[in-house]
Amino acid sequence: MEHILRPIYQERASQQNTLGVILIEKRHDTSSVTDTFDAVLLIIVxxxxxxxxxxxxxxxxQKAAMHVVTEDQLNEWLLLGSNRKIVDWLFNGKVLFDRNEYIEKLKMELRDFPFYGRKIKMGMEFAKLIRRYLxxxxxxxxxxxxxxYNHIVHSLHHLARLAVIENGFHPEITVWQQVKQIEPEIFKLYSELVTSDEPIKKRLELLFIASEFMIHSRTSSCATHILDTMKEKEQWTIQELQEHPHLKHYSVDLGVLIExxxxxxxxxxxxxDTKGLYVYHRHYKVSL
Structure with a gap:
């Protein structure tokens, strides 16, 4: 379908604001990577x-979709993992235009996955895991x-994504296939939860025991980002933490993680102290 869409993307590529153009074509009839479209044009500006x-x-x-996405939006998707398809599109799509090797450099950065970027993603994923688990x-x-059962399935999914990130990879759409190779113990937990013939209560009891250990063993590494941020000063109000540029993406999960x-x-x-008798402001600091 590339030749049909050529006039559309060539017009965009000629604009100075355009950084790159990628074509993603449907691989087979059951593929969800293109959201049922035969082709997707991703244009980064x-x-x-x-x-x-x-x-x-x-x-x-045939049908096609064109998404013109700003660089800021793309970076937000990559940071938050809120668009699961974007990594697949960047790595498996066909690059039709690449200004100053923008896309190639971005892909190299994603492959390297700098440790600082990993710390942020691990912290956010861990916060989601804690909320679902509790x-x-x-x-x-x-x-x-x-x-x-519903919440524990979601918590296992966050645990799976966390394991992938810890190992220096970006979680893909087929995250369980990744985890099966990287951390088979988590894959086994998930399989036993969804396929076991045991009564649901028994399955959940066993899973809570196993999950508790896996969560506890990751607490130190996954809390590094929030703790490093909090070490910037002696104490914090919850509002200050929520507004901090490094922590604002934790969103509603921040409070649960702190607790x-x-x-x-x-x-x-x-x-x-507050103006009220026996009522105090609750501030937070990192334990020494």
Whole structure:
């Protein structure tokens, strides 16, 4: 379909604002990588009025999508992992235009996966894992086993993504295939949860025991990013932590992560006076 879309992407490539153009074609009928489209044009621009601008096209019996994405939006997707397909598109798509080797340099950076970038992603993924795990445990203790099961499946997915990141790779759409090679223990846990003939309560009981160990063993490395950030000063309010540029992407999971680290005696509570009697401000600092 490249020759059909050529006039569209050539017009974009001629603009100074365009950094790169990638064509992603559907590999087979059951592939979800192109969101059911026969082809996707990913056009990366330096900046734009909209972070994402999309158009759909049709040619005879084929359909195509064009996504014009700003560099900031692309970097946010890569940092947060909020667009699971983007890594696949960058590595497996056909580069049609590459200004000053922008795409090639980006792919090299992704392959290298600098440790600082890994620390941020590990911290955010760990926070999501903690939230899902604790919610699942609360539902289990309330005997709401199906809701507990749902949260634990999600927590295992975050654990799988975390394992991939720890090993210096970016989680892909087929994350379980990656984990099967990288950390078969996590893959086995997931398989036993979803395929075992044991009663759901028994499956969850066993999984909570195994997950507790896997989470505990990762706490030190996965908390490095938030702890390094908090060491910038003596104590923090929750608002200051939420607004910090390095922590704002933790979003609603930040509070849960802090409470977990308090429970593990990694973060301490520091009380300061308020105008109310016996009511104190709750500040946070890293335990010495």
């Amino acid at each position: 330096k900046d734009g009025e909209e972070a994402i601008f999309t158009k759909h096209y049709i040619y005879e019996e 919610d699942g445990k609360a539902f289990f203790e309330a005997k709401q086993y199906l809701d507990a 977990y680290l308090i429970d593990k005696k990694i973060i301490e509570i520091y009380k300061t």
